[in-house]
Amino acid sequence: MAEQHSVEIRHLDLDFGAVKVLQDLNLDIHEGEFLVLLGSSGCGKSTLLNCIAGLLEPTDGQIFIKGRNVTWAEPSDRGIGMVFQSYALYPQMTVRGNLSFGLKNAKVPKAEIEKRVNRAAEILQIQPLLDRKPGALSGGQRQRVAIGRALVRDVDVFLFDEPLSNLDAKLRADLRVELKRLHQQLENTMIYVTHDQVEAMTLADRIAIMKGGQIMQLSTPDEIYNRPRNKYVADFIGSPSMNFLDGHLENHVFKRGDLVMPMTGYEFAAPKVADRKATIGIRPEHVITGELVQGAPVKSEILVDVVEPMGSDTLVWGNMGDRPFRLRMDGNARVKPGERLPIGIDPSRASLFDASDETRL
Amino acid sequence: MAEQHSVEIRHLDLDFGAVKVLQDLNLDIHEGEFLVLLGSSGCGKSTLLNCIAGLLEPTDGQIFIKGRNVTWAEPSDRGIGMVFQSYALYPQMTVRGNLSFGLKNAKVPKAEIEKRVNRAAEILQIQPLLDRKPGALSGGQRQRVAIGRALVRDVDVFLFDEPLSNLDAKLRADLRVELKRLHQQLENTMIYVTHDQVEAMTLADRIAIMKGGQIMQLSTPDEIYNRPRNKYVADFIGSPSMNFLDGHLENHVFKRGDLVMPMTGYEFAAPKVADRKATIGIRPEHVITGELVQGAPVKSEILVDVVEPMGSDTLVWGNMGDRPFRLRMDGNARVKPGERLPIGIDPSRASLFDASDETRL
Amino acid sequence: MSDIGMLNTVKAAEDPVRRRLDSGPRGARPKRALSRGNIILYGTLLVVSLYYLLPLYVMIVTSLKGMPEIRAGNVFAPPMEITFQPWVKAWAEACTGVNCEGLSRGFWNSVRILIPSVILSITIACISGYTLSKWKFKGSDLFFTILIVGAFIPYQVMLYPIVIMLREVGNTLGVQLFGSLTGLVLVHSVFGMPILTLLFRNYFASIPDELFKAARVDGAGFWGILFRIMLPMSLPILVVAMILQVTGIWNDFLFGVVYTRADSYPMTVQLNNIVNSVQGIKEYNVNMAATLLTGLVPLFIYFVSGKLFVRGIAAGAVKG
């Protein structure tokens, strides 16, 4: 284990009374990594983050930051900074006050405080705002101040709890990029909680998908998108979500009624997979349409139900037989509800899951 | 003009004290149309909707619904139904109670109420929920009940005020489609307020872009996306937003430093446009990359700053000279920050604006 | 064990030594029940509680003592010989003037005053608060401002003007307002109005406007929205209003004595008569028993509805 781990979590359990929120959770986060905790509401993301921050006490297990066991350490002694969904800025203090409050409390010398606040303000480009109060800031500016509050404290690990979910779409996109840029600049470890998969995909070095207090998959965005470990992850990632078709895997050929799909080019998890009931998953954006259908390995057609033109591309909601089927087409595509649309599928970009335990085959 | 107008708004003014929120606003909405009011926060969308509903009294002007002057009519007499952002379900009543409240108020006979509630429940597939209270419903179910409340009243016009903005991304996408399907089924007039452009683009027959209490453009989504009437609209629609480059239009050729762009194929608003300072706008998704750059009418390159892989596609944030420049690439594109990326531009898909009054040329 | 934390997670169940942990702190930090912070916290609370409970204790203890014992000992000593005589006397025997019926005479009067007063004052305040929050019109806030300033006027100052108003209004309408229960109920409603209206107004303001708008679209009118939508959601604030009014009206002496006749004096007048009638040495035990008896109704309501009270306050008072 040559590589330094920034945060290590060992066998973490956390109960709220009878409710087990985290269950034997293990997680290693690399130095300088941007890790996103992604999961649906209530899956325990915030709880985990609060445990790392020391704001919640685990029922069992240990937490290490930079190799130091901080399980019992105070939040302020852990070398972490946290940015909250509501930002939790101190409303009656100026931005400068917000930034320096923690430092003053730690009895850092005046000059040093000054220096650090200015540096943080410079990095975040909020120098002109230093004497305003949070009430007079826009959402994005507040968010920067909240980050600044962690920044001045020179922490090893940044923790973010859905810092963008209160903002409107446009601002969210801008701030996402800013965060990413900040990470490139600071090279700190960042742990970021969200339930927005676009954020997860764009920001993360690695994504941890959580469900029911456990981690379902911990991989790069690419891997998670292209090779989801199980049907839950596959369904969770991607918008509109993956199309699933139930069928049979026989001799590495997926069959469902008329649809026969030899899985050539598909990377099976094990070299030889036995025959069984299986589910195939096809991402809407991987469906082949238009002229390219001719050359597609597998062909089928769907009955169009709803068409959503989105400018840059068009979403088509239809049915393949009795199953709903979504696909994403070019923004210029002209499709009408009620139309029969020929499509093509490339098995090498599909995902195959066991029908019973739903793991990837 | 033979077509019947469902809602007509004439010279509508509305002031809150000194603040003029709506100014001489005119709007005709066709029978059965799905009209989306789109605009940034505070531009007066909700105010306009509330005026149509009769929940706010205009300072001046008139409102017609189905040809009847309803400017001073009670909300319940206007033949409108409204769905609110927070759904505003009556928390102490069951779903059935919520649905029948309006009918009871209108003294509709018991049997008739029963019939209509059941029909609405069927359309919206909420029969099993009829005896629950709103507190025991999920976000999506609540939304359906809220729609049902308008549905039972057999109204001519449905008004929606950001009905999806409280939901998470996944649910939002699903309900959007459901709404669209509902509109296809009911063929009522629907007026829908949002500040989410994806919703606007996917749902609308026509979009009205508002700014500062006035309507900037009222057109089909396609038109708005491809031929924005001015720079505000162009900037507002599309995510990430359009790239703008300032330069000179000389003899139908746009020039900016090294970049020389003959506007062949571009549909000018007037046959002959005089030389002037102009701004060209290029949508990130219309930038040509990869092998296709070779064949592009105009070529350039950008310095990549941040890369956001989003699964289905990849956003690249970079700089063209001193101007930030965004582009959207395929999900498989592999680009690294710091790289110089050759790009191509197709003038026929660009938009050209006057630099001073920002209208489309 | 190279890079993968994920392996840990997924395979944890199969790991034979899965509970192998590094030494060092683990799990929840051990807590001592008697930490310094806790001692200070609970210690202070207990001491402060003593201060709050002391008077109640004194009242109860004293009311159970005989007069000789009271004269001999201090107020805090527990009774050596418990007697309920003071309670009996306070309730049924204590004299004022020629009447020797104790508090019992006033109890039902108080109830008869209390119930209509509480109902009327809450009704008016509720309707006003509702109007002020959801049906504002030009000038409505001005009335409200005047009303709030009115909350600061000492009641005594308004005594005469109100007497005159009741007389004049009564004469105009041809009914007896002054000196009748109706008049008293009106007076209680008037003086309860500022605070109650404020509470209701703030509470209704915290109910989303959208709900109100939805009901209007559904064709509910002014009253329909109030009764069918708003009121069913108003339990906490109704409780607060009721508690405040019950306390205020039940404890009221001034209005009760001025605006009623001798045969309908409320209990507090009797209490005043018992407490302020001086016969030789003060009969403290009877006074205390009378005091406790009088306080019983509001105290009971407090003990029963404490939790709702905090909730209602949170909804009505805090959101300004």
Added chain:
Amino acid sequence: MAIADTTATDDRVADRPASAKKPMRLFRNLMPKLALTPMALTAVVVFLGGTIWTVVYSFTSSGLLPRLDWVGLEQYDRLWSTTKWIVSIQNLALYGFLSLIFTLVIGFTLAAMLDRKIRGEAVFRTIFLYPFALSFIVTGLVWQWILNPDYGVQGVVRSLGWESFTFNPLNNPDIVMYGLLIAGLWQGTGLIMCIMLAGLRGIDEDIWKATRVDGIGTVKTYVQVIIPMMRPVFVTSVVLIASGIIKLYDLVVAQTSGGPGISSEVPAKYVMTAMFGGQNLGQGFAASSMMLLGVVIILVPWAFLEFGGRKKRV
């Protein structure tokens, strides 16, 4: 403008005849106006009318009955040259100041303690709140007795052997106001505690977390972060406390009757004594008017800020 025109509509911008007429302003939304009548009447007739009536009669020499024989400022002259009035004002100022401060401090401290997720919160809350259910008459009586030098605290401490112990506020003109304060606080802090508790419950949990991450101690967090955030709660509390202070009367009557001497007189009692003891309504009204003036000076700017500022119409 140009844009709005073209976008909106085409040809028939020529207005249609307005078939529905704009209803008259007064009769629009008639029901709310009717519903507010009782309150408006109360405000205008009773409070405003009563106030004006009082002020008018303060310029007369009304005795036992209100009479309109004008004497100009005579009543005010006399008022301000009366020691008792001056003492009353001073007492009210002292009591008001201390009561405001202590009620806020104690109320907040108790609320903060109850907010620390303690056991038995409901029990403590009830204990702190119950005195509010009792009338001032009762409060005054009980505390008069507990503070009685012979039977009460002083007597008990002395009987325990500390013979020189002296705690006899109700008979010592210098500290009698503190004796009243003890009882007043006992009665009134519970409600404020409740309000503060409700306010604390409304503070964003994340703020607490943020201060913990910043390493700020509990007390410091309360003082520097939480309290400034609770401004509206404090405003409500101050209004409630202040309205109680100005009306301070029953407690004084029950506990000290203004004594010893005139050392615990308060303005409301001055008013009552002048009106009904001295049968000099004019004097009483003059004193009331001064009290009202004080209230108005403090209150009106606040009221306008609080309620007049953000106007909204339906």
Added chain:
Amino acid sequence: VEMEVMHWWTSGGEAAAVAQFAEALNNNTDNTWLDGAIAGGGDVARPVMVSRIIGGDPPAAFQFNHGRQAEELVEAGLLLDLTDVAEEQNWAEIINPPSLLEACTYDGRVYCAPVNIHSWQWMWLSNAAFETAGVEVPQSWTEFVETVPALEEAGITPLAMGGQAWQQNGSFGVMAIALAGEEAWLAVNRDKDAEVARGPEYARVFEAFGAARDYSAGLQVQDWNQATNAVIEDTAAAQIMGDWAQGEFALAGEVAGEDYSCLPGLGEVAVLDTGGDAFFFPVTGDPEMEAAQKELAALLLSPEVQVAFNSAKGSLPIRGDVDLTTVNECTQKGLDLLAAGQTLPSGNELLSPDTITQLNDLMTQFWNDTSMTPADVQEQYAQIIESAS
């Protein structure tokens, strides 16, 4: 008819006395007595009564003190004219002293029915207390002052005084008559002569009053009867208090002459002031009620009722022609003075309530503020007299 009668007689002896009225009314007429007692004295009860009258819902009868308190009500025509009853019953003859009827008469018409005489001019002494101190029971204020050191020696509070203002002002009035003399007192109280108030006679009174303040330092009670109780229990030696105090001694089973002694006029100037209570009858406009009111007025002055009432209350009857059934030593002293015409009008009759309130305040202030010298208070006193109407 049911007659609501309002009064503030709620203590033991008072209530028993009122019961005599009630009984008489219920037994002798067709009317019934509805008792409207309000404890707490005139200050609590008066606003209620006045409000009731102003508000148009007056009681059938109400109690006020003799004197000028009801003047304005009469002027406003709110009170029933009793002149025909007075003439019929020949009140002018029977009421003694005549000043009482004068106090009820405005512009020659009679508006109230006096029911009793109360005099402030008494000092009550505990025989046992002086015995304990080893001194003779004093016979005058001067002698009393001499016994003070011995009393203090014995741990007895020489003078009991309640904390309420009216008690202090009342005691001052008593001392003023006794120590400054009738003439000076009348000059000040009747003629409002501020020069006399500033003069040497009064200076002596203030000196004595200041001394009295010191004598009473050992006892801290509020109510007058608590002070009386201290005398009854022999922890205090003396109290200056009106004759109503005697009711407390009686209630405690003490016997005049044996257990306690009394000094009218402080033993210096043997004179009684003749305050007391009177009943007023508001105009109701209801003839039936008016008849009943007049019936009650006549009844209140009838000899039997006078005897029964005053025996119970410990006050003196307002008619000279009745004998109280059992009369103790002190009451007899009073009756003698009355018969001898040694009377003065009471302060209530001479001074307006407004002035009395001011004096109450001044005296209580002086009494409780030891830094105030007799000279200070004398000057302020003179100023109040100067501005009195």
